[in-house]
Amino acid sequence: MEKGESLKTGYNTKEKALGGEVRGMLNQISSHRLYSLLSSFIREIMNATEPDLLLDALMRIFQRFVDCEHIVVLDKDLNVKKIKGGNVEIDEELNKMVRWVASSHSPMSLPKQEMFVHIFPLVKAGKTLGVLLAWSREEIVVETSELLRTFAFLSAVVLENLELYSSLQRQHMVLEATKNYMQRILDSFPQHIAVFDQDSRIVFANKGYSLSSFGEDVVSRIIQLVQKTFLTGSRQTLEVEEGANFYSIVAEPVEYEGQPQVLLVITDVTNTKEVERLKAIDQLKTEFVANISHELKTPLAAIKAYAETILTSFEMFDQQTLNEFVQIIYKESQHLESILEGLLDFSKLEQKMLILEKATFDLTGLVRETMRSVEELAKSKQVKLELLTKEPVLIRADQRRIRQVITNLLSNGIKYSKEDSQEKYVRVKIERKDDRVLIEVSDNGIGIPKEYHEKVFERFFRVGTVMDHRVEGTGLGLTIAKQIVELHGGRIWLESEPGVGTTVFVELPVGGER
Amino acid sequence: MKLEEIIAKVEELPTPDPIVQKIIAVASDPNASAKDLADVIKLDPSLSVRVLRLVNSAYYGLPRKIAQLSEAVMILGFKTVRNLALSVFTYSSLMRRKRSTIDHTALWKHFIGVAVASELMAQLVGYPNKEELFVAGLLHDIGKVTLEFVSPEMFAAVAKLTKTLKISFFEAEKKLNLPNHALISMKTIERWGLPELVSQACGGHHTPESFSESLYSDVISMIHVSDFFVNTINYGESYSYGGFVLSPYALNLLGLKPRMLTNYLKKLKEKLMTADEFLKIEQEAVS
Numbered sequence: 001m002e003k004g005e006s007l008k009t010g011y012n013t014k015e016k017a018l019g020g021e022v023r024g025m026l027n028q029i030s031s032h033r034l035y036s037l038l039s040s041f042i043r044e045i046m047n048a049t050e051p052d053l054l055l056d057a058l059m060r061i062f063q064r065f066v067d068c069e070h071i072v073v074l075d076k077d078l079n080v081k082k083i084k085g086g087n088v089e090i091d092e093e094l095n096k097m098v099r100w101v102a103s104s105h106s107p108m109s110l111p112k113q114e115m116f117v118h119i120f121p122l123v124k125a126g127k128t129l130g131v132l133l134a135w136s137r138e139e140i141v142v143e144t145s146e147l148l149r150t151f152a153f154l155s156a157v158v159l160e161n162l163e164l165y166s167s168l169q170r171q172h173m174v175l176e177a178t179k180n181y182m183q184r185i186l187d188s189f190p191q192h193i194a195v196f197d198q199d200s201r202i203v204f205a206n207k208g209y210s211l212s213s214f215g216e217d218v219v220s221r222i223i224q225l226v227q228k229t230f231l232t233g234s235r236q237t238l239e240v241e242e243g244a245n246f247y248s249i250v251a252e253p254v255e256y257e258g259q260p261q262v263l264l265v266i267t268d269v270t271n272t273k274e275v276e277r278l279k280a281i282d283q284l285k286t287e288f289v290a291n292i293s294h295e296l297k298t299p300l301a302a303i304k305a306y307a308e309t310i311l312t313s314f315e316m317f318d319q320q321t322l323n324e325f326v327q328i329i330y331k332e333s334q335h336l337e338s339i340l341e342g343l344l345d346f347s348k349l350e351q352k353m354l355i356l357e358k359a360t361f362d363l364t365g366l367v368r369e370t371m372r373s374v375e376e377l378a379k380s381k382q383v384k385l386e387l388l389t390k391e392p393v394l395i396r397a398d399q400r401r402i403r404q405v406i407t408n409l410l411s412n413g414i415k416y417s418k419e420d421s422q423e424k425y426v427r428v429k430i431e432r433k434d435d436r437v438l439i440e441v442s443d444n445g446i447g448i449p450k451e452y453h454e455k456v457f458e459r460f461f462r463v464g465t466v467m468d469h470r471v472e473g474t475g476l477g478l479t480i481a482k483q484i485v486e487l488h489g490g491r492i493w494l495e496s497e498p499g500v501g502t503t504v505f506v507e508l509p510v511g512g513e514r
Numbered sequence: 515m516k517l518e519e520i521i522a523k524v525e526e527l528p529t530p531d532p533i534v535q536k537i538i539a540v541a542s543d544p545n546a547s548a549k550d551l552a553d554v555i556k557l558d559p560s561l562s563v564r565v566l567r568l569v570n571s572a573y574y575g576l577p578r579k580i581a582q583l584s585e586a587v588m589i590l591g592f593k594t595v596r597n598l599a600l601s602v603f604t605y606s607s608l609m610r611r612k613r614s615t616i617d618h619t620a621l622w623k624h625f626i627g628v629a630v631a632s633e634l635m636a637q638l639v640g641y642p643n644k645e646e647l648f649v650a651g652l653l654h655d656i657g658k659v660t661l662e663f664v665s666p667e668m669f670a671a672v673a674k675l676t677k678t679l680k681i682s683f684f685e686a687e688k689k690l691n692l693p694n695h696a697l698i699s700m701k702t703i704e705r706w707g708l709p710e711l712v713s714q715a716c717g718g719h720h721t722p723e724s725f726s727e728s729l730y731s732d733v734i735s736m737i738h739v740s741d742f743f744v745n746t747i748n749y750g751e752s753y754s755y756g757g758f759v760l761s762p763y764a765l766n767l768l769g770l771k772p773r774m775l776t777n778y779l780k781k782l783k784e785k786l787m788t789a790d791e792f793l794k795i796e797q798e799a800v801s
Contacts, residue, residue: 106591139548
């Protein structure tokens with residue numbers, strides 16, 4: 001048998017024509033052809049960016065070596081993945097052979113109905129990634145078989161890498177989607193959330209933080225807090241106020257890929273603060289109601305008791321006793337009236353319904369008169385009242401209201417005197433300064449701690465509620481005084497030291513004199 | 515005795531069966547077809563029968579029976595059929611020496627064990643040309659047969675030494691200042707006209723490190739590791755009674771991890787169970 005006759009490569013006919021003597025030359029041409037095919041294959045698999053393209057390249061190289069009518073690529077589960085050259089049937093026998101090839105990793109040429117099915121496994125390190133089937137009328141010689149097998153192996157290596165790459169890409173997409181999902185969740189938080197790296201650069205921020213517009217001052221305090229958190233490695237908190245808003249800031253150390261970072265959460269606590277304030281007012285109101293009830297009840301009880309006594313035993317009392325009783329009833333009702341008036345004033349002031357009735361009068365005289373009206377109270381507490389200004393000071397104001405202010409200041413001075421002290425006094429000084437008048441009411445009483453200097457002017461507030469329950473009063477006096485003074489365009493403030501005494505300053509414009 | 519002297523004696527060995535030589539030649543011819551190979555094998559009817567028996571053995575586990583040699587060549591491949599013919603030939607030449615002092619059946623079992631293990635190793639490490647591994651595994655210790663043929667006394671001395679000192683055949687040869695059997699294997703195979711890959715793989719199977727420059731260093735390492743495992747599971751008899759060394763160089767070269775080897779060993783035991791047909795080639799031939 002002639003060796004040439006058995007050749008089934010594409011050079012089959014050529015060789016027959018040229019005869020046996022050119023065999024050496026043929027091998028040379030063949031290897032030349034092989035190298036160019038190899039180069040093409042390498043180029044193609046290099047360019048294959050996805051498994052599909054790679055399989056296309058592999059199918060093309062098979063077609064160049066063997067004249068195939070159909071090529072089918074099966075995946076690792078032996079399902080058809082790619083078909084070239086029309087559909088073909090994979091019958092039971094072929095299916096069994098394919099399975100054998102897949103498990104034994106050995107290629108096979110199966111003679112089948114005048115044709116050959118060349119079956120090549122796509123194997124990578126013991127793992128079958130797929131199987132290639134090529135239907136051809138040609139038999140394959142040793143060299144071609146070895147080469148195609150090598151190509152199939154090479155393709156499997158690249159195929160696995162591409163599949164890994166694709167799965168990596170899919171994972172990356174899932175990761176990206178997860179990241180967006182988390183971002184959306186974090187964006188929906190009312191808090192401003194950000195993560196800082198060691199150079200105080202923002203590496204993550206939610207919508208709340210990105211859209212926030214803090215002032216320079218707040219930003220620098222945030223940066224300081226972040227740096228402090230890096231230094232101490234422990235959780236830091238801070239409260240800042242900007243405009244009408246309050247923010248609570250929490251900075252916490254976190255770690256990302258071995259690098260320390262700081263998680264910052266800023267919460268707007270303005271509403272919480274407002275609620276706290278309202279709660280405090282509510283508390284004050286409750287106390288006020290309790291207070292005022294007590295204040296109203298005391299004179300009422302006296303009036304009721306004396307009136308009852310008179311009614312039941314009228315004949316038994318002499319004229320003098322009766323007179324005394326009625327005097328008490330009268331005095332107590334006056335007290336009651338003044339309390340009610342105070343309440344009324346307060347409510348008018350609250351609703352901005354108080355109208356000043358201005359007239360020109362002598363302030364010194366008014367103070368002198370007022371002193372006289374509280375003389376009895378002063379005597380009962382052994383407090384000496386002193387008016388240091390003698391000359392008249394004219395002022396245009398609502399006389400009745402100013403008297404109310406002076407009365408309140410004087411009675412406060414008397415009420416908050418030191419019980420066991422000698423030489424207790426309340427002194428008033430009136431001074432004209434340009435177009436303003438300054439009234440100073442000073443005492444050597446118990447004094448007011450510094451933190452309450454502003455608060456005593458707030459409605460319902462009584463230092464007494466905190467410090468001393470022995471002193472009576474509605475707690476509205478200074479509030480009303482302040483509002484009256486401010487209604488006149490003046491100011492009221494105080495200087496005080498606990499245990500030394502208090503000086504209240506009232507500054508009023510001289511008003512419409514000119 | 516020097517290697518050259520032994521080789522000189524090897525030259526005197528009967529040349530392999532002309533049909534086997536032709537089979538090797540055809541299987542190595544890049545332009546050979548299935549029919550070419552089948553036609554050569556058919557020249558020896560007894561060989562044909564035995565080859566077909568192996569083709570249809572449990573070791574290959576083909577889904578259907580193969581009746582034609584040319585079909586067998588197409589389905590199992592040129593190299594595999596060549597390997598089967600070589601197996602039959604090697605077996606026959608081993609068994610022909612009835613008056614030998616060594617247990618040929620046990621040695622043959624070792625040959626087949628390493629052949630199967632090497633082919634499986636190729637699959638494990640992803641080496642496509644696994645049929646060459648089979649034949650290299652099959653013939654790696656053929657040097658021992660050569661040594662015994664050339665000088666049964668020397669062989670007996672080595673075998674005694676390895677048994678008493680519990681050292682490997684290779685170490686015993688060194689102690690007796692004999693050329694090692696791997697090199698004798700290589701020289702023997704070169705005469706058979708098998709690819710260089712096969713002769714080198716056999717020549718270096720005890721010293722893979724010293725073949726690091728070889729084109730076939732990976733194949734040499736595969737044979738080395740396979741030989742080690744077949745020895746440790748006591749499949750057959752290699753006339754080595756201890757001193758088996760697994761070369762770290764070979765493991766590194768092949769990128770083999772302990773877990774892979776455990777898995778490999780399990781698969782190897784399963785695979786060897788299917789290789790029984792290879793152990794009783796002669797019986798079939800007699801019938």
